[in-house]
Amino acid sequence: MRKKVILAYSGGLDTTTIIPWLKNTYDYDVIAVCVDVGQGTELEGLEERALSSGASKLIIEDVTDEFVEDFVWPALKADAVYEKKYLLGTSLARPLIAKVLVKYAELEGADAICHGATGKGNDQVRFELTIGALAPQLKIIAPWRIWDIKSREDAMDYCILHDIKVPMTVSNSYSRDKNILHMSHEGLELEDPSLEPQYKKLLQMTTPIEDTPDEFEIVDLEFIEGIPTKLNGIAMSGRELLSELNIIGGRHGIGVVDLIENRIVGMKSRGIYETPGGSILYKAHEELEHMCLDRQTFGFKQQAAVKFAELAYNGEWYTPLREALTAFVNETQKTVTGTVQVKLYKGNIILTGVASPYSLYNAEIASFTTGDLYDHKDAEGFIHLFGLPLKVRALMRLSREEKGE
Structure with missing residues (x-):
């Protein structure tokens, strides 16, 4: 009986090439598994493409709701942003995709899981850390670390040699990843940071600013x-809200990021990220936290957010630290309830109003008009004590100068 391998299948160039390569190299029965995290139209025609490439069958599982509720919302609540720009669209999806791959490896009795991540990329780490955390007994096959194919052009040639139709042309062979949170673009002219991205050709979720x-x-x-x-007074599921907000933000050019980032493996890479709906949510959520969280909690949460983002970026989702940080974040969010209004205009998200029943903003204290809760005279004693170390240091310096030291 032929051994089985579960292939993380997207239908793109890499995974299309991998199917015949797995069969020729290992004589595996290839079961292609596509995990739907909100790719949309990218799933059209996928089964025909997988079977014609040599897969024994294609399994598609829609986990978009789980992705939004259990991965996107925790990151949003944490205010997790990698290197101040990247909202972790691909990073958050990879652990969930790997979790589904493990599920089908167990159901199908497969010996191995194969992924199409390159040996230079982040995704190999994210996939393999999750597989190792959930099913350490499974073999992992990473063709880009094994085969003789060195470029996307080589992969196209391999497919042509094996009479397999490839889903793109060389001139448009960007490396892309899409889900309900974002779309990323790498490759071609983007590999030269001195070149401006061809946004009208590149963007798929977002309208170029000039349009x-x-x-x-x-x-x-x-x-x-x-x-x-x-959203706009209408109760929605997470999937519905994020999808609608993507459309609204997209037409106003919201959430396009050009980032030269530090990859896990030590090199820098350039990516263009489209996150229209997510960018609006992050902005609105942060403004609500400014109103509802006390100074110490907000300050410490900012530090925790950096670590949370690093863990998510590195694929360390199923770790005790990430789980502990999520528990901390959830505790901080108990009062982050309210409404936020923003104005969208040519790539900008402009706050116009925020309100909450848990607001810590007190007009009687903050107003320039003197109220009962705050006496201006109290500030004198506070400043004296707050600045006492500075005065002691200054007096010490004066004393030493007087002694000629």
Whole structure:
């Protein structure tokens, strides 16, 4: 009986090439598994492509709701942003995809899991850390670390040699990843940081700035314990809300990021990220936290957010530290409930109003008008004590100068 391998299948050039390579190299029965995390139209025609490439069958599992609820929302609540720019669109999806691959490896009795991540990329780490955490007994096959194919052009030639139709041309062979949170682009002219991206050719979720409307659009969001629940007064599921917000943000050119980032494996790479809906949610959520969190909690949470983002980026989702940080974040979100209104205009997200029943903003204290809760005279004693170390140091310096030291 032929051994089975589960292939993480997207239908792109790499995984299309991998199917015949696995059969020719290992004589495996290749079971292609496509994990739907909101790719949309990318799934059209996938079964025909997989079977014609030599897979014994294609399994498609839609886990978009789980992706939003159990991965995107925790990152949003944590305010997790990698290197101040990247909202972790690909990073958050990889552990869930790997989890589903493990599930089908067990159901199908497969000996191995194969992925199409390159030997220079982050995804190999993310996939393999998750597989190792959930099913350490499974063999992992990473063709880009084994085969003689050295480029995307080589992969196209391999497919042509084996009479397999490839899903793109050399001139448009960007390395892309799409899910309900974002779309990423790498390769071609983007590999030269001195070149401006060809946005009109490149962008797929977002309108180029010069083509956006000349009128602004108002968006109202409601959060309950850090999770967005209503868009413009309408209650929605996470999937519905993020999908609709992608459309709204996309037409106003929101959330396009050009980033030279530090990969896990030690090199820098350049990527263009489109995250229209996510960018709006992060902005609105942060503004609500400014109102609802005390100074110490907000300050420490900013530090935790950096670590949370690093763990997610590195594929360390199923780790005790990430779980502990999520527990901390959830505790902070108990009062992050309220409404936020923003104005969208030519790539900008402009806050126009925020309100919460848990607001720590007190107009009686903050106002320039003297109220009962704050006496201006109290500030004198506070400043004296707060600045006492500075005065002691200054007095010491004066004393030493007087002694000629």
